[in-house]
Amino acid sequence: MQINAYPEIVMENVIKKFDDINAVDNVSLRIARGEMFGLLGPNGAGKTTIVNILCGLIKPTSGFVTVGGYSLPKNLEDLKRIIGVCLQETTVYPYLNCEENIELFGGLHAMKKDLFEIRKRLLLTKLGLYNVSRKKVEKYSGGMKRRLSLILALIHDPQIIFLDEPTIGMDPQSRRSVWDFIKELKNENKTIFLTTHYMEEAETLCDRVGIVDFGKLIAVDTPKNLILKNGVNNLEEVFIKLAGRRIRDGV
Amino acid sequence: MNFQRINALTKKELKKTFREPAVLFMIFLFPIVFVLTFGIAFGGLGSTQPVYDIGVINLDSANSSGSAQMFIDALSNITLLHVNVYSDNQTAQNDLEQGKVQAVIIIPATFSQSLSSYYASPNNPKCWMNTTLLLYLDRGSIVATQVISPIVKKVLTSFLNQQAAPSPVNVQIASLIETRQLSAFEFMAPGMFTFASIFLIMMIAQSFTQDRENGMLKRIRTTPITSTEFMTSQIIAYMLIALIQAILVFAAIHLIGFKPQISIPAYLIAFTLVILFSLSNVGFGLITATVSRTSSAATGISFLFVLPQLFLGTFVGTSLSSAAQDACKFVPSYYVTDALTSIFLRKASIGSPAILLDFAITTISSIAVLAVGIILFKKYLKT
Ligand SMILES: Nc1ncnc2c1ncn2[C@@H]1O[C@H](COP(=O)(O)OP(=O)(O)OP(=O)(O)O)[C@@H](O)[C@H]1O
Ligand SMILES: [Mg+2]
Numbered sequence: 001m002q003i004n005a006y007p008e009i010v011m012e013n014v015i016k017k018f019d020d021i022n023a024v025d026n027v028s029l030r031i032a033r034g035e036m037f038g039l040l041g042p043n044g045a046g047k048t049t050i051v052n053i054l055c056g057l058i059k060p061t062s063g064f065v066t067v068g069g070y071s072l073p074k075n076l077e078d079l080k081r082i083i084g085v086c087l088q089e090t091t092v093y094p095y096l097n098c099e100e101n102i103e104l105f106g107g108l109h110a111m112k113k114d115l116f117e118i119r120k121r122l123l124l125t126k127l128g129l130y131n132v133s134r135k136k137v138e139k140y141s142g143g144m145k146r147r148l149s150l151i152l153a154l155i156h157d158p159q160i161i162f163l164d165e166p167t168i169g170m171d172p173q174s175r176r177s178v179w180d181f182i183k184e185l186k187n188e189n190k191t192i193f194l195t196t197h198y199m200e201e202a203e204t205l206c207d208r209v210g211i212v213d214f215g216k217l218i219a220v221d222t223p224k225n226l227i228l229k230n231g232v233n234n235l236e237e238v239f240i241k242l243a244g245r246r247i248r249d250g251v
Numbered sequence: 252m253n254f255q256r257i258n259a260l261t262k263k264e265l266k267k268t269f270r271e272p273a274v275l276f277m278i279f280l281f282p283i284v285f286v287l288t289f290g291i292a293f294g295g296l297g298s299t300q301p302v303y304d305i306g307v308i309n310l311d312s313a314n315s316s317g318s319a320q321m322f323i324d325a326l327s328n329i330t331l332l333h334v335n336v337y338s339d340n341q342t343a344q345n346d347l348e349q350g351k352v353q354a355v356i357i358i359p360a361t362f363s364q365s366l367s368s369y370y371a372s373p374n375n376p377k378c379w380m381n382t383t384l385l386l387y388l389d390r391g392s393i394v395a396t397q398v399i400s401p402i403v404k405k406v407l408t409s410f411l412n413q414q415a416a417p418s419p420v421n422v423q424i425a426s427l428i429e430t431r432q433l434s435a436f437e438f439m440a441p442g443m444f445t446f447a448s449i450f451l452i453m454m455i456a457q458s459f460t461q462d463r464e465n466g467m468l469k470r471i472r473t474t475p476i477t478s479t480e481f482m483t484s485q486i487i488a489y490m491l492i493a494l495i496q497a498i499l500v501f502a503a504i505h506l507i508g509f510k511p512q513i514s515i516p517a518y519l520i521a522f523t524l525v526i527l528f529s530l531s532n533v534g535f536g537l538i539t540a541t542v543s544r545t546s547s548a549a550t551g552i553s554f555l556f557v558l559p560q561l562f563l564g565t566f567v568g569t570s571l572s573s574a575a576q577d578a579c580k581f582v583p584s585y586y587v588t589d590a591l592t593s594i595f596l597r598k599a600s601i602g603s604p605a606i607l608l609d610f611a612i613t614t615i616s617s618i619a620v621l622a623v624g625i626i627l628f629k630k631y632l633k634t
Contacts, residue, residue: 056472056473080473080474085470089465089466091469091470093467095267095271100263106259107259108259108471110255152470
């Protein structure tokens with residue numbers, strides 16, 4: 001993994017203000033093509049805001065952003081063709097069945113019919129929804145909806161993938177299989193930007209991790225280097241050491 | 252514009268409408284229940300035993316056989332009919348025009364003679380002296396037009412003790428007298444279409460705010476669909492819904508007994524008007540969605556557009572004061588209802604100035620409202 005290869009995601013001095021708070025406070029970051037980057041941080045640290053800026057959902061107050069060579073917000077339309085986004089909130093249409101949800105997103109990406117069918121089958125199988133694909137999503141469990149949400153993000157085989165807490169609310173089995181799946185995506189040389197609260201998985205899977213707190217990026221490095229530099233045993237200890245023990249949300 | 256994207260989203264919107272019971276009720280069932288309830292209340296349908304007043308003029312009273320009188324008695328024995336005997340045609344016709352009777356039967360002077368000739372040789376039509384029983388019907392009472400003539404024919408057949416035609420007496424419907432008296436329901440029928448369509452405002456405002464609340468709108472925005480494609484798909488979906496709605500309302504109205512005898516082009520114009528009108532409702536729905544923070548707020552705010560249109564522009568407004576009737580001129584639904592009334596009830600030709608004017612105003616106002624809605628909502632989509 002060459003970190004200094006062609007940068008697929010670039011943020012320079014990005015600031016996002018909501019009323020009086022800086023949700024993102026002067027963040028600069030470069031992520032290489034094919035890199036798997038994990039963004040860690042306490043609740044309310046600004047992770048989701050960063051993801052939303054990178055996938056063009058919100059405009060930064062100031063700063064410079066390019067994704068996949070497209071600068072934002074100018075090339076928004078082009079950007080949306082090459083990214084796949086799984087938002088933190090599970091967003092699936094309850095009144096459609098699983099396949100209809102996938103068909104909608106295949107349609108929104110104007111996919112060719114045969115490619116669509118191949119991808120649909122593949123993803124349904126990999127995420128364990130193949131046998132329940134005709135079921136109304138209303139009747140899905142939280143974990144099943146979450147996995148469907150992942151399929152919707154990936155149906156068009158995007159090069160750049162944003163996953164905001166992809167395994168939130170999943171049991172250990174599903175979580176494990178989803179992480180295995182994400183690992184496969186990495187092997188396909190996809191650029192993956194994810195946020196998570198699962199330190200162990202971030203430690204074993206991510207090429208690099210960034211720790212964000214109060215909107216500031218306080219550390220970026222490989223998990224190994226971070227552990228070494230801070231003289232601790234694992235990433236969770238790094239996290240506690242840097243971000244503290246206090247509950248941050250709503251402060 | 253990418254047709255595949257528009258198609259995908261249109262389909263989704265239609266599925267949503269047809270699968271959510273609350274939406275389905277509001278858009279389709281509610282108008283139908285409403286029409287049927289109103290029809291039963293005001294349309295003369297549903298009272299278990301309707302009684303029709305008919306007038307009879309006996310031009311054959313001089314004949315000593317009394318056959319004509321016996322026929323009148325036979326008519327009187329039918330519980331559905333209430334027979335009034337008139338001595339002169341003028342009074343009878345006046346009462347028909349004013350809706351006091353629903354039909355007038357004129358028994359010809361040759362009635363008894365004709366019957367005698369028939370009884371003399373029932374199997375030899377050549378020897379019969381044929382005659383005609385004239386029947387005038389009130390066209391304003393649609394149920395009457397369809398019911399009275401068969402009853403009279405039936406009474407005549409059994410009176411002649413005869414199984415089937417031929418008969419020496421033929422019943423001829425003289426002319427359909429157009430009377431001013433329309434039933435309350437018919438009066439309301441054109442407004443029923445607008446009435447149903449107005450509720451689209453609420454449904455659209457709710458649908459959009461719900462999608463925003465549950466993050467679906469945001470989710471859609473991460474895909475390449477443009478705001479123009481998004482808007483187009485919504486407009487297509489709701490125009491289709493409006494069309495289905497209009498057809499259902501029409502079927503319900505038809506069932507009640509309102510069957511306007513108008514040409515195919517007139518129907519086309521009528522349905523086009525309803526579809527055009529649905530565009531303005533999409534516009535009002537979008538405006539509501541833009542200013543509402545939650546879907547329950549959207550429901551409340553939508554009434555700002557729903558109620559004036561309801562009270563000033565549908566059948567609800569038919570008995571308004573003159574001041575209120577001036578206010579009507581400011582709501583789009585008024586022009587639609589007015590045009591539909593001209594087409595369905597006044598039987599105006601579709602090229603008449605009154606209809607063209609209503610059509611023009613409906614088109615312009617709908618497009619204007621829709622444009623405002625789209626501009627506001629597009630801005631909203633981008634933030
Ligand atoms: N639309 C908004 N309006 C105002 N404030 C906002 C908005 N979105 C986020 N914030 C604030 O910005 C800060 C960062 O929020 P964000 O959702 O990015 O945190 P997060 O790191 O994703 O947290 P979590 O781990 O809980 O998901 C929080 O203080 C939050 O309250
Ligand atoms: Mg978050």
